[in-house]
Amino acid sequence: MKVSFNELQGLSRKAFLALGFSDGHADDAADMVAWMESFDLHGLEALNNGLAHLMEEDPDALPHILYQDGDMAVVDGQDLSVLRSSNLALELAFAKARARGLSVIKIRRCRQRQLIMGYLARLAGRGMNVTAFWRNAQKPLTEQVIGFRANSTVPSIRVYSVEEVPEENEPNNGITVIMANHVDLLPTMRSDYRYDLLAKHEESDLMAVRERAIANGIEVDPALWERLKVLAQKTLVEASDASRLGAGPT
């Protein structure tokens, strides 16, 4: 079925509220999902895959700063979805980059990492060059890098597999993000090591996808849509004759 961007954002927001997100975090999480889906980057699929875990997460758990100095921070994502744990950690990196010109933040132990892209886009829109890097799998070793130019909310994305696996190849469920005030951080593939490019999304292609989504609507899985609606329903109050009076007599 097709839905509008606004519908997707609105229903997602209500679903996140039902999952115990605060208003601000529900806004951000809904924006992140809808942003990805509008670029056909499978935001809903990522959400669907992680929904069961999201429903079990402690809504009051906070990402914890393990280390920070003027230029960098390491944050423990507490095994939470990036929908819960990344926005403020990224704002911390943004503040450091503004103050020092460049910052690095590592968010360790986080889930649904693809979905972080929407918030990175938001920071890029505020004039920050941003790049994010993480490993998707260990065997074969695949890596993903996403870059945004300052003031552009459309990314360049590369996903590739590395053939020469380094000795140190421990599972890594973290993300490394670099922000810089003045320097482009776009992913340009240059390496003496051998790699296979698995996916490549250029800004121009993604912009065209986005325009089509706004013009024609966004295709969603009806089963997932229904699942979100059931969740969203939990934010609503049962009706009664007395509650109907709460909207004023007719």
Place this chain on the structure above:
Amino acid sequence: MMDLPPNTNAALQALRPPSVVMALERLGSLHSSRLSFARSLIRQMARQRWHITCERFALNAQGHGQAIYRIQTPNNRYHAVIFAQALDDELRSDRVIANAWDITFGLVEGDVEDSLMASLAENLPLQEAGRQHPSLLVISRANKSERNFEQFVDALASGHQPDSKLLLDAGYLYRTTAVYGNGKFGIADYGRLQSNPDFKRPFSAQMTVVYLLRHFAVAQIEHIARCRAPKKAVALHPELQRYMGIGNSTGLGMAPFLINHPQLIDRWITAREQSLALCKLQAPTELNRRQLVALCERARQYFAETKVDDTHQQHLNDVVVTEMDSVLPWLEQVELTDTLWQALCDWAEAALSVESQELLHSLLMELYPSLVDPFEDVMSVQEKQELHPDMPLVQLKQLIETHFDWALAENFDEPQSCYWFWYRSVEKEEPRLGVRGQDPGVEKELALAVAPRVQRCHTAIEAFLTDNPRVLTIEFLMANPRFMDTVRRIQTMAATSYGEIRANLWHQDMKPMHLLRTKLSFLGASRFDPRSDRWVRVTFFQGAPLVDELNREPTDLASFDDWSFPLAPTLRETTATTTIRDTIDTNTSIHTDTSTSTSTDNITCAEEHDESLL
């Protein structure tokens, strides 16, 4: 960017403070003005030579069936698609929770192919329960004013004009109960309109479809009357057509918009205040004075004619009438000085009710179209509330104390300050009010009340600063993440003047009606007719030029635009309708002349399609 007129800097110095402008009672006393979106739309249509033609008019003898109107602008082509159906009286409800309506309709961007028409026929009548097509910019529905509708049809079928007094009680044949845009139920996203030169102004697509419904309503009753009495029926007199508007029934569903779009509200109010400040700085001529006297006389008469059931609103209207009786001699007797308008507004503030003050402001803005109208292009905004994570926390605290002092002044320990809570019902997600501690649902409360959020945030900041006096905002938020949306709002809105409505929306004495009227006045509503403190009926486009007048490509655009505060027509005196202003804005004539207007396209369409009745 608009070109700023002379005196702008002086006007910016003279802006009224937010503490005055954003008080809820004052916002709830606003009247439509020439910056209202209905007025802007009609001016745009005339200036750009929009043409509206009937493409299909397939109604049966009871007026049920389909109609399609084409709207040709310089940039694009659109179609208003209307479905009229039989509706049992017991199903007719203005509440958003209704499931069936007399009329359902929508505005399509581009052409209506057969496949699209089939989809519209299947889904538009269902409204929220349907999956709507992304080529639809707006969908809406409307119910008949049963008494007016039947009496108008009866009169026309018997060869007479209906009594114009019917329109004094309810100035319409149809009343919309919701007009949806922005991606609702699958229709086009707001993003589509932002880059559309025809509809980039706020709510202009919605206003267009409401304007078309008014045109259809006349065509429909004339058609039914003709079917009943083919030889005897007459067309509705143009003066009555003009005096007929479209009703709208609005409840609490409109309230969250005012709170959830503070940057947009800031643009609307800022445009109005800057326009007003510029007008007040103008040195009036004797002609200007006579124009304002004429406008006050017309407005006085309009309020004298307006009868509403709500005793409080009727009292307010009566006070306006009485106070206009003192404004008129003041205007005629006070010496004509360069500062007359400022003196008038100062006197009004000291001597008149808030309703009368704001009425005078709306009327004063009528005198200077060339100063005011450019503001209609700066009433949209790309809304985004962003965090400034590197702001020192102590600075954030100061922002709150400077810009949200009204929120800090509220005492939330008093029960009356926390009386209401807002929530959404499972019934079509309708916003409702519950009594805290009494009604169920408080755990699902909507965060609409800004004042308690800001106050709680301020308290938490004070405590955090005690132990961490030199920290940044982000450090506070890492420890207190649930304040993130409040901090974003504070940091964003502190850079504006008029976005925050200064009221405690939890307070027992809070009047939701004021919220509704704030938005309705900017949309261009008139005849505020409260049915309770949470429910109001209004009228749009009453007095507005007809489609036929628009299609004749008017050359006197100032005259075309002069339709605020319309008076009930006296049909025998049609050709001698009062000329309100001979000249305005130095050289443009404003008058009302509909005596030659006819509804030819309605009749033509009806004749063409009578054989294809459903």
